Amino acid sequence: MHTSAISLPIFSPPKTLKSQFLSSLNPTPFPIQTRLLSTRPTLTIRSAVAIEKETPENERPETFLRQSDDAAASLSSSSASSIRGRFEKMIREAQDSVCAAIEAVDGGKFEEDVWSRPGGGGGISRVLQEGNVWEKAGVNVSVVYGMMPPEAYRAAKGEGSAEGVKAGPVPFFAAGISSVLHPKNPFAPTLHFNYRYFETDAPKDTPGAPRQWWFGGGTDLTPAYIFEEDVKHFHTVQKKACDKFDPSFYPKFKKWCDDYFFIKHRGERRGLGGIFFDDLNDYDQEMLLAFSTECTKSVIPAYIPIIERCKDMPFTEQHKAWQQLRRGRYVEFNLVYDRGTTFGLKTGGRIESILVSLPLTARWEYDHQPEEGSEEWKLLDACINPKEWV
Template identity: 40%
Template sequence: MTDSLETEKSRAAAWFRSLRDDIVAAFEALEQDHTEGPLSEAAPSRFEVTETKRTSDDGSDAGGGLMSVMRGGRVFEKVGVNVSTVYGTLGERAQMAMAARKGIPGMKEDPRFWASGISLVAHMQNPHVPAVHMNTRMFWTPHAWWFGGGSDLNPCIEYDEDTAHFHAQQREKLDPHGAEFYPRLKDWADEYFFIPHRKRARGVGGIFMDDHCTGDWEADFSLTQDIGRAFLPAFVPLVRKRRVQAWNEADKDAQLVHRGLYAEYNLVYDRGTKFGLETGHDANAVLMSLPPLAKWV
């Protein structure tokens, strides 16, 4: 492992933590300054922060991170913002999955890995405010390294102008890296966040990438950073606009049904959920994406 690689891994981990801090501060500000509209008279909520630990099979330290969860607020019904850096060796199931999906040779002989990233899911009080997901990450094995992540919007009540704004912010941050990136990552998100057994998308899309490695670490890291930087400008204005709208029982029912769709996807298809559980990461942190309430019809 070269000194340069160790520096790059440290820079990536520090960036994910910095992005986490910015998002937590912005979300707590949304809680604090919600003074008009539904639930504005309730007490603002704040994040509860818990340190997470991962241990290897022999009990040795294998990394960890911070799980930050805010519940029952004026604006956010449940939101989790996790950041972690974990390392060790991949179990046999994870080795096989990695080798099969990514075509990486030698995993069985040398199954070491290192991974760092941020992941968030926000479920909102007001059904007019869309739920949202975002993550960015760096992954390393002795055989390869890559970046991944993106963000996608999951409204239960769709507004075309909100979808347009969310996508425009993504394009604005990606276009400086090359005009091909936004349409490619948009199409990737549409494919990745599709729910086969429901024959529909789980939301209105966004951007997504995985296995991103051009061989130029600086360029790939810069792209990943801008995926992260696009998130708050894409999402926060939608929250500010929609959180003041009144809702009725039918709106809330539609929200709970849509959350059921979200839960199905995360438990059945999401690669991050599968990887986190297979590698022994804190189960509560891995499953923090699940909504507090959901409904199936």
């Protein structure tokens, strides 16, 4: 994604250098894309990190993997050799099936932008805007390559201060699917999901140093009004996906989600959570690939039944205004805290892909306080004090 990442530590306090890198995949690691029919005046993006230019493509390629990857992978002693390719296949199938499900409910069609990079990698952005059910729905996949500073690689391996070793930058691979779906009806919730896989090559100048890999992702629900059975249904589907793999996953990832989507300056979460995990590599790689696959397959059964139930509910201007205020909170979280968004903005990523996560419209009223006990108050209370839904 970037050819130099030395400036990373300027961002908000990360857990580790490693997590700073993973943040680049959340939600949308799209670098700049040259517009085909741009009427925009010429401009120079002042970027903190030099990045390669993207090329728009007319057709989706079979794969965004580089040819050399297969050769390199076959030399590896690890069984991870095919994970890159299988992860890409999985997220592209997930993109197809989620878009098809959205189109079936909405009646509108996604528009698609395909791009590639000279050095390998690329992505597919799909956006449905001002549809019948969704005001803005984006589903993006990307497969990117870059260079990781040796400090980050060492931190990732848990060798924080191995100052003696003079290693060069380590090549990394990152693939992910990222989606935000904002419906029109104030009773129909916003959904976000994002699943990603990250891998470094074994550094050539440090014999014996292993290839590293991690999985990350999550699915979370952001309603403006609580229908308890819907929130329970959503969390139950997440829990079922988790329980197939490890009974500790759902409680752990549910809490991680509540902690991650926290709008610090408001003291509240942006929504009612779901699951979130990052930097996951302490389980079998095949198992985590299967788990990520299961999570993406859970998106439609978790979300579409809720939308079917809520999309045509009658509502008032007041309901719409409250939805718009909550959309304002969504904007605040994404622009101020979301690691992928802030990283993308600061490194000159493809802005339209990164900010497709923002709602079509949002609202900020001075000092708005919902009346205690009202439906709006109940939502706010659940965002401040996260509940156990299953």
